[in-house]
Each structure stands twice: as structure tokens, then as C-alpha cells.
Amino acid sequence: MPETTYSISDLASEFGVTTRTIRFYEEKGLIHPRREGQKRVYSPADRVRIKLILRGKRIGMSLRESVEVIDLYDPEHNNExxxxxxxxxxxxxxxxxxxxxxxxxxxxxxxxxxxxxxxxxxxxxxxxxx
Amino acid sequence: MPETTYSISDLASEFGVTTRTIRFYEEKGLIHPRREGQKRVYSPADRVRIKLILRGKRIGMSLRESVEVIDLYDPEHNNExxxxxxxxxxxxxxxxxxxxxxxxxxxxxxxxxxxxxxxxxxxxxxxxxx
DNA sequence: GATCAAGTTTACGTTTACGTAAACGTATGC
DNA sequence: GCATACGTTTACGTAAACGTAAACTTGATC
Structure with missing residues (x-):
């Protein structure tokens, strides 16, 4: 299956932020795009994470807090x-x-x-x- | 009429902020309490302003923006x-x-x-x- | 009259969320 | 083959919103 991918400027322009912003999110460990050689390649999942982070920002959440909310979704929680x-x-x-x-x-x-x-x-x- | 007044720590404890925060708001020109000698004396109007500023903060507004919203209320707007x-x-x-x-x-x-x-x-x- | 609690000014420190600039790589069109 | 657009790392800068510490006043209380 041909998984859609995005360049950094694709996402930057889609969401109305700078590439610097997206790289900053990576620095902070909020997203982990693949690399093709030197360049960052973003998956749909990466894209959604960015979207959710920005949604959090709009209602005044810090990056840390947004990620906390996002991470509620992935089920690494087993015990009672x-x-x-x-x-x-x-x-x-x-x-x-x-x-x-x-x-x-x-x-x-x-x-x-x-x-x-x-x-x-x-x-x-x-x-x-x- | 005996206008109610508040000390800085009255308001700080009521709103769950530090006195430093309230003084900071004054530095930034967001409030203008009276003085009695050295001490700051806050009016009900001052209190409401602080309340509205904090309401703005809760939904992610900057101080500047909160004040902008608050200032929509006072009618210094005359012409069309x-x-x-x-x-x-x-x-x-x-x-x-x-x-x-x-x-x-x-x-x-x-x-x-x-x-x-x-x-x-x-x-x-x-x-x-x- | 000493000791608090509450207040004051002044000033430097801190965190968050990027901006900005320098210096460089890469590939694509003309 | 060179400009030009897009990308990269490294690094210092910045605005907002306070925190924190020092050093000092000023009544209130024991």
C-alpha cells in the first residue's frame, strides 16, 4: 500500500506554522519523522499528532500537556x-x-x-x- | 457609602495567585490600585479586572489580549x-x-x-x- | 522595645515556544 | 554549470509571565 507522506513544508503550510516550529516539536520529542537520507519524511500519524498539538495550543495547553492528552490514546496501560x-x-x-x-x-x-x-x-x- | 476595599493578599489568596503576580499586572499597566501611604488598596473594580484577566488566562489568552477584551466594555468609542x-x-x-x-x-x-x-x-x- | 506579619522596591533568574541568522547540502530547471 | 528553491544543523536571541532573593518599612502584638 502506498502510504501517504509529507515533507516538512507540506505540513508547515497546511497548518500555517513555520518549519522551525515543526523541527522544534521534534527537538522536544513530540514527533519522530522518518528520514530519507537527510530529509524528514512525515507519516499521516505524524501529521495527526501535529494537528492535535496545535488543537491543544489553541485552547491554551502547553506542548507537554497536549502530548499528555495525545498519549492517553495509545494503550500501554495494562494493569488495574x-x-x-x-x-x-x-x-x-x-x-x-x-x-x-x-x-x-x-x-x-x-x-x-x-x-x-x-x-x-x-x-x-x-x-x-x- | 463605605466602598469595599481589598489588600493585595486578600486578592492573591482569593484568586490563588501570588502577590508577585498582582504586582506584575500593575507593572504592565493592567490595574491601577490606589495607594494609602505605601500600601496598595484595591477597589471592587480592580478585583473584577483581575478576575477577568485570570478568566482569559484559563482559556489561553495573553495578558494583553485579556485587557483588550476587558477594554471593549468601557465606552470611549464615539464616532461611527x-x-x-x-x-x-x-x-x-x-x-x-x-x-x-x-x-x-x-x-x-x-x-x-x-x-x-x-x-x-x-x-x-x-x-x-x- | 523587640519581634512578627504583611507590605514595599529593585533586580536578576527561569521556563516556554519559538524567531532569526549563519553556513552548508542537494536536486532541479533552464 | 549555475542559480534557485528547499532542506539541514548549530547556536544565539527574545517576549511573556512570572519566581526568587535581598534589603527595607510599617504598624500590630507580646
Whole structure:
């Protein structure tokens, strides 16, 4: 099967980051692209990892934290103790995400008010000019 | 009217930050507490500003950006041009917040899956031990 | 009046997440 | 055969958001 691959600039332009950023993620051990000679070759799995890292970034996660979340997916957890601690981790992450959603909703509410006030002010201006 | 006031450590402990953090916000011009002699005295308005700044932080905003959002509230915007640019700012902020909500929901979905898998694995272990 | 607790200024240190520049390799089109 | 685009390593720089330490005031308390 002809597995799709990506160059570093493919991914950089797809995600709107610089190649420096992607190399930096590799330095930090977040991704491990193959090499063909000198050049880095990225797999679809690498691509997804980058995507998830950037998703984490958008909601204010550190790189370390994003990777922590991503690594929840791969099942290197066998025994009961590990599974339980994993469940706890999941619940903590979830709690924080729910708090973030609340924060966002509050802020959205504020923006709605501001916009309404603006539109009313514009409207008033127009009326008074007639 | 006896306006409520707060000491720096009042606010620090209320919000779970250090006094250094609050002084830092002042250095950056984010808040402007009164002085009584040497000491800083915070008003309810100061308190709210800090609260909003920290809310912004939780969803990954920079201090500068949080202040930008906060400052949308105070009406120093008179003419039509300013009002329109303000509305645009509001819409951009809103777009980003909606994207963040999507990101969070996706991540929550992932966490749900992980937790379900964990619980199933635990369940399987228990069954096989009977 | 000595000893705290809480506050102050000044200043240097630290972590994160890249930016930027130098100096070099490689292959592709004209 | 040489420019040009794309890639590489190495390394120093930087902005944001505080931490940490030193050295000092200032009431409150025993």
C-alpha cells in the first residue's frame, strides 16, 4: 500500500506554522519523522499528532500537556492500577475543559452585549441625523 | 457609602495567585490600585479586572489580549468608524472563541472514548478472573 | 522595645515556544 | 554549470509571565 507522506513544508503550510516550529516539536520529542537520507519524511500519524498539538495550543495547553492528552490514546496501560490512574487523569482533564467552556460562554455573553450596545449607538447616531 | 476595599493578599489568596503576580499586572499597566501611604488598596473594580484577566488566562489568552477584551466594555468609542471597528473586533474574538469551543468539544469526545475503553478493560479483567 | 506579619522596591533568574541568522547540502530547471 | 528553491544543523536571541532573593518599612502584638 502506498502510504501517504509529507515533507516538512507540506505540513508547515497546511497548518500555517513555520518549519522551525515543526523541527522544534521534534527537538522536544513530540514527533519522530522518518528520514530519507537527510530529509524528514512525515507519516499521516505524524501529521495527526501535529494537528492535535496545535488543537491543544489553541485552547491554551502547553506542548507537554497536549502530548499528555495525545498519549492517553495509545494503550500501554495494562494493569488495574494504571487503568484507574488513567481514568483519574481523564476526569481531571475533563473538569478543566468544562471550566474553560464556561469561561468561553461567559466571554461570549459579554461580547454579545458589547455588540448590541454598539449597534444601538450606531442606530441612535443615524436617527439623530435626520 | 463605605466602598469595599481589598489588600493585595486578600486578592492573591482569593484568586490563588501570588502577590508577585498582582504586582506584575500593575507593572504592565493592567490595574491601577490606589495607594494609602505605601500600601496598595484595591477597589471592587480592580478585583473584577483581575478576575477577568485570570478568566482569559484559563482559556489561553495573553495578558494583553485579556485587557483588550476587558477594554471593549468601557465606552470611549464615539464616532461611527470607531464603533464599526469595535464591532469587527468583537466578531473576530467571537470567531476564535467558537473555534476554541469546537476544539474543546472534540477533546472532550476523545476523553469520553478513552474513559469508556478503560472501564471496559477493567471490566474484562474482572470477568476473566472469575 | 523587640519581634512578627504583611507590605514595599529593585533586580536578576527561569521556563516556554519559538524567531532569526549563519553556513552548508542537494536536486532541479533552464 | 549555475542559480534557485528547499532542506539541514548549530547556536544565539527574545517576549511573556512570572519566581526568587535581598534589603527595607510599617504598624500590630507580646
Amino acid at each position: 492500577e494504571q487503568l484507574n490512574s488513567l481514568i483519574n487523569t481523564v476526569r481531571e482533564k475533563r473538569a478543566r475543559l468544562l471550566q474553560q467552556k464556561k469561561d468561553i460562554d461567559e466571554m461570549l455573553g459579554g461580547l454579545d452585549e458589547v455588540e448590541a450596545l454598539c449597534e444601538q449607538a450606531l442606530d441612535d447616531n443615524h436617527r439623530s441625523q435626520r | 468608524e470607531q464603533l464599526n471597528s469595535l464591532i469587527n473586533t468583537v466578531r473576530e474574538k467571537r470567531a476564535r472563541l467558537l473555534q476554541q469551543k469546537k476544539d474543546i468539544d472534540e477533546m472532550l469526545g476523545g476523553l469520553d472514548e478513552v474513559e469508556a475503553l478503560c472501564e471496559q478493560a477493567l471490566d474484562d479483567n474482572h470477568r476473566s478472573q472469575r
